[in-house]
Amino acid sequence: MYKEIILDLYKNPRNFRALSNKTHSQRLYNPLCGDDITIDLLVDKADVIQEVGFVGESCAICRASASLLTDYIKGKKRSELVQLNAGFMQDLMGIEISAGRVKCLLLPLEVLKKML
Amino acid sequence: MFDAKQLRADFPVLVNNPDLVYLDSAATSLKPTPVLAAVAEYYEQYTANIKRGIYKASMKATEEYERSRDAVCQLIGASRDEIIFTRNTTEGLNLVMYALGTNIIEPGDEIVTTIMEHHSNFVPWQQLAIQNGADLKIMGITSTGGLDIYDSHSGGVTLGGIVTKKTKILALTHVSNVLGTINPIKDIIASARRINPAIVVVVDGAQAVQHLSVDVRDLDCDFYAFSSHKMYGPTGVGVLYGKKARLEAMPPFQYGGEMIQEVHLDHTLFAELPEKFEAGTPAIAEIIGLRHAVEYLRSLASQDAELHTKRLLSQLHEQITALSTDRLTVLSNTNLEENVGVFTFSIEGAHPHDIASILDESNISVRAGHHCAMPLHNQLNKAASTRVSLGVYNTVSDIEAFINGLQKVLNIFS
Numbered sequence: 001m002y003k004e005i006i007l008d009l010y011k012n013p014r015n016f017r018a019l020s021n022k023t024h025s026q027r028l029y030n031p032l033c034g035d036d037i038t039i040d041l042l043v044d045k046a047d048v049i050q051e052v053g054f055v056g057e058s059c060a061i062c063r064a065s066a067s068l069l070t071d072y073i074k075g076k077k078r079s080e081l082v083q084l085n086a087g088f089m090q091d092l093m094g095i096e097i098s099a100g101r102v103k104c105l106l107l108p109l110e111v112l113k114k115m116l
Numbered sequence: 117m118f119d120a121k122q123l124r125a126d127f128p129v130l131v132n133n134p135d136l137v138y139l140d141s142a143a144t145s146l147k148p149t150p151v152l153a154a155v156a157e158y159y160e161q162y163t164a165n166i167k168r169g170i171y172k173a174s175m176k177a178t179e180e181y182e183r184s185r186d187a188v189c190q191l192i193g194a195s196r197d198e199i200i201f202t203r204n205t206t207e208g209l210n211l212v213m214y215a216l217g218t219n220i221i222e223p224g225d226e227i228v229t230t231i232m233e234h235h236s237n238f239v240p241w242q243q244l245a246i247q248n249g250a251d252l253k254i255m256g257i258t259s260t261g262g263l264d265i266y267d268s269h270s271g272g273v274t275l276g277g278i279v280t281k282k283t284k285i286l287a288l289t290h291v292s293n294v295l296g297t298i299n300p301i302k303d304i305i306a307s308a309r310r311i312n313p314a315i316v317v318v319v320d321g322a323q324a325v326q327h328l329s330v331d332v333r334d335l336d337c338d339f340y341a342f343s344s345h346k347m348y349g350p351t352g353v354g355v356l357y358g359k360k361a362r363l364e365a366m367p368p369f370q371y372g373g374e375m376i377q378e379v380h381l382d383h384t385l386f387a388e389l390p391e392k393f394e395a396g397t398p399a400i401a402e403i404i405g406l407r408h409a410v411e412y413l414r415s416l417a418s419q420d421a422e423l424h425t426k427r428l429l430s431q432l433h434e435q436i437t438a439l440s441t442d443r444l445t446v447l448s449n450t451n452l453e454e455n456v457g458v459f460t461f462s463i464e465g466a467h468p469h470d471i472a473s474i475l476d477e478s479n480i481s482v483r484a485g486h487h488c489a490m491p492l493h494n495q496l497n498k499a500a501s502t503r504v505s506l507g508v509y510n511t512v513s514d515i516e517a518f519i520n521g522l523q524k525v526l527n528i529f530s
Contacts, residue, residue, distance in 0.1 A: 001473060002470070007529075031490065032485050032500075033467070033484065033485050033499070034468070034486070034499025034500040036499070057499065058467065059469045060470045061469070061470070100473075101473060104469060
């Protein structure tokens with residue numbers, strides 16, 4: 001699981017910042033492992049995500065997943081994102097995630113879904 | 117002379133998975149062949165329900181079932197009517213909370229527990245305190261991971277600061293599943309009874325019976341709960357010891373078959389102890405298997421197997437020190453004399469789940485998370501941790517594999 005790309009995204013996460021001009025913000029915490037992710041969105045009148053940022057303490061899988069997801073959703077309409085699912089996140093990561101770690105992979109998507 | 121390498125032949129999981137480094141015995145232990153054979157024998161040779169049957173298989177099953185009760189009695193020094201078979205430790209503790217706690221706790225009473233409890237011996241008492249308007253008081257820990265209960269002058273146990281005459285229940289663990297700490301239960305109980313002789317003491321023995329010799333009369337606890345599956349026995353079986361007078365005074369916990377003497381349209385006479393608390397068909401095969409686990413445990417005790425586990429723990433600590441990294445923090449009890457064989461740690465810059473996944477790539481099984489002890493983790497200021505827990509079948513090469521795995525973790529998350 002720990003390919004170079006995942007470790008790089010862990011050490012140098014993308015969009016890793018809180019937005020000061022956010023229109024939406026959601027946090028989820030997985031008490032089992034302590035993964036804690038907050039995603040901020042700036043959504044314009046046309047429902048397009050203009051800016052996105054995330055913060056929080058989490059494992060490598062969760063943080064890499066949040067990096068890739070936030071990159072993906074930038075510039076997209078919220079309504080386009082409703083159909084995103086676990087299979088999409090697996091493909092986005094491009095690595096096999098063991099069953100015990102699927103929660104870490106999906107936590108950022110769960111946070112996003114609360115704002116769609 | 118105890119030989120762990122030889123002993124491994126008794127455990128089919130180790131024989132079938134020669135590359136497995138199993139370091140999660142505090143979660144569940146592996147099971148030796150005699151236990152598995154006894155379970156299979158019941159299913160293959162004499163399957164029948166117990167107690168009611170007048171035919172041979174049922175009588176044999178009943179006899180084997182009751183032999184397990186005898187074995188447990190011998191293991192912890194109890195009598196037959198004081199041993200109740202449950203599903204697990206959790207069910208035993210809940211039984212005490214529901215059948216006794218809800219009936220004796222009144223507004224203004226106190227329940228005392230500790231910060232190092234597993235949720236199963238914490239949440240029931242917390243909820244009881246909330247529902248019945250009692251105060252839940254919590255014993256803290258020291259920096260080395262022991263309970264903060266020692267008098268600074270005499271060095272002896274003193275509960276004067278926390279247990280009072282209003283404390284009706286003291287619920288605490290014999291051994292911590294995260295810290296490995298062995299609590300001085302006997303001294304604690306004696307100290308509590310000096311303050312309030314009527315106090316009900318409930319001990320969680322889930323992490324203790326597989327490591328320590330336990331004598332419930334010597335400890336003078338009112339209740340002692342443990343699980344078969346952590347002591348080399350099958351899953352689905354727990355044991356609750358209760359002092360006879362306490363159990364007799366309590367109403368049943370569950371109603372149904374097996375636990376009655378006579379049922380009439382308007383009333384029911386309940387069975388005597390211990391059947392009064394064993395409603396419904398129990399886990400017959402697993403309870404039969406438990407006797408063989410008890411016998412296995414007794415033979416281990418006679419070989420001083422615990423010395424082996426202690427030695428491994430101290431080797432593990434030496435090798436951790438030799439890594440000379442300042443990124444690793446040991447959270448478990450560093451006073452190894454009072455640690456059963458648990459090593460819990462955190463690494464700066466590496467999340468416990470990532471640590472466990474990387475170790476798993478080398479077939480090393482450890483536990484990552486809060487280990488059902490969130491209050492303790494909050495106290496330690498960690499959301500989660502990684503835990504190594506030793507069993508009698510672990511060897512020096514398991515420790516070496518773990519250290520190599522840890523080095524890999526440190527390199528990956530450098």
